[in-house]
Amino acid sequence: MKSQRHDSFSVGTLTYDKRGLWVVFFWLMWNDFSITLLERMPSLTGILLRDRGASYTLMATFGTVGGILGMWINPFFSTWSDRLRTRFGRRRPILLIATPLFAVSLCAIAFMPDFYHFLMKFETMAAILNRIPVNGEVLFIGVASIVNGLFNGVVLAIFSYYYWDVVPELVLGRFNSLAKIVTVSAVMIWSFFIVGYAEHHAKTVYIGVSVFCLSVYLLSVWKVKEGDYPPPEARKTTNPLEPIFDYFRDCYTKPFYLWIFVGTLFFQLGNQGNIFQLFYLRYDLGMDLATTGWIDGVGQMATAVFGVLLGYSAGSLIDRVKPIRVIPVTFFIWSMLGLIAFFVIHDKISAAIMACLINVNLFIFGVSLGAVTVELFPREKIGQFCSAQAFFHQTTIMILNPLVISPFFDWLKFNRAGYLWSATFNLLAGLVAVKVYHNWKRKQEADTVISGIQIGC
Numbered sequence: 001m002k003s004q005r006h007d008s009f010s011v012g013t014l015t016y017d018k019r020g021l022w023v024v025f026f027w028l029m030w031n032d033f034s035i036t037l038l039e040r041m042p043s044l045t046g047i048l049l050r051d052r053g054a055s056y057t058l059m060a061t062f063g064t065v066g067g068i069l070g071m072w073i074n075p076f077f078s079t080w081s082d083r084l085r086t087r088f089g090r091r092r093p094i095l096l097i098a099t100p101l102f103a104v105s106l107c108a109i110a111f112m113p114d115f116y117h118f119l120m121k122f123e124t125m126a127a128i129l130n131r132i133p134v135n136g137e138v139l140f141i142g143v144a145s146i147v148n149g150l151f152n153g154v155v156l157a158i159f160s161y162y163y164w165d166v167v168p169e170l171v172l173g174r175f176n177s178l179a180k181i182v183t184v185s186a187v188m189i190w191s192f193f194i195v196g197y198a199e200h201h202a203k204t205v206y207i208g209v210s211v212f213c214l215s216v217y218l219l220s221v222w223k224v225k226e227g228d229y230p231p232p233e234a235r236k237t238t239n240p241l242e243p244i245f246d247y248f249r250d251c252y253t254k255p256f257y258l259w260i261f262v263g264t265l266f267f268q269l270g271n272q273g274n275i276f277q278l279f280y281l282r283y284d285l286g287m288d289l290a291t292t293g294w295i296d297g298v299g300q301m302a303t304a305v306f307g308v309l310l311g312y313s314a315g316s317l318i319d320r321v322k323p324i325r326v327i328p329v330t331f332f333i334w335s336m337l338g339l340i341a342f343f344v345i346h347d348k349i350s351a352a353i354m355a356c357l358i359n360v361n362l363f364i365f366g367v368s369l370g371a372v373t374v375e376l377f378p379r380e381k382i383g384q385f386c387s388a389q390a391f392f393h394q395t396t397i398m399i400l401n402p403l404v405i406s407p408f409f410d411w412l413k414f415n416r417a418g419y420l421w422s423a424t425f426n427l428l429a430g431l432v433a434v435k436v437y438h439n440w441k442r443k444q445e446a447d448t449v450i451s452g453i454q455i456g457c
Contacts, residue, residue, distance in 0.1 A: 067398030078387030089226025173319035191297030196290030251388035270425030276418030299355025331430030338423030
């Protein structure tokens, strides 16, 4: 993709003038707003579980069961959407079907304790449920969260590819900068107004977020059209297993991509510390949801100020410098800030100060991450490679979480260590990101040489 003229931008068969580009940005920004609200919901579900006595290991077990059930969903739908050809596009049909199912299953989570107590009124069901050695409310919330996670995996994955299909690569950095400003606004609204309300009105929050996000998703997907795509690559054989072999052969046999997957794994392992950081504030320092929401909101406010003043310029700079060069730096800064947070956070003021510093760095990281994918993966199979990346780290974490991570924190009984956990794995992710950059640079040089030979011929 490249700019055709100074006032024209293209991606695939789509071409926008500046006004058209801003219209697309407008609708996709609403998507980012709603997605951000949805991303806050799992932490609320975790608190619902923890408040009812669920151990970290049990919570992780729910995640692993969901991972086992859904481990093929992302690869299947991602690869299928790469090859799908309809008059509505290749991503939109899947989103229009999966999004309502996701919204309904999200609403159901808050009503699971009531559903459990309703079933307990029936003698047969009560006899069955009483034999299960798990708190009934915890069990039902956990099962509902597993079902919701299956639909969530489809929606979030396909939306990422949808962005890359309709936003020109030339402006991805600027797009992601604007998107981060919007997501910061969403987090501030969540932190200052919604999460504190959820302390006593969780059902209202679940219903409100679900209905709002469903409406935004469907409207924006309808408004932002996909272009035309070339026919998918023909299958080599009629063997039904051949697509599976091709998938693993393409994605998991080349060191270039394996290093990317390892770096993403370390990043995601670092994120596992976030929930324990929240639990440190809530259960060790005794903060309620309104207070933890205020801390998060202050951090997001700092990001908003940075984003409004410098966000678009930062995105333009990242477009020029290349996001792949920025990513390692943000990981190293993130690791350092995590180490500092471990030592200094002891009340809401110190937590808010660190939240400001971490979120400004996270803004730059998010802008870079949103644009770097199209530099690393082939565009014609971007869904396939993104799903392979997700499959790699999700499967690994699915195994490690109930067997290692959560039992470790159950044994340690020291939630504050979540900061050290994140700092360690962000440092490792930064080191791998440096390796990925050098691999990318060598690949670019090799591609240039090949192109020169072909032109000479």
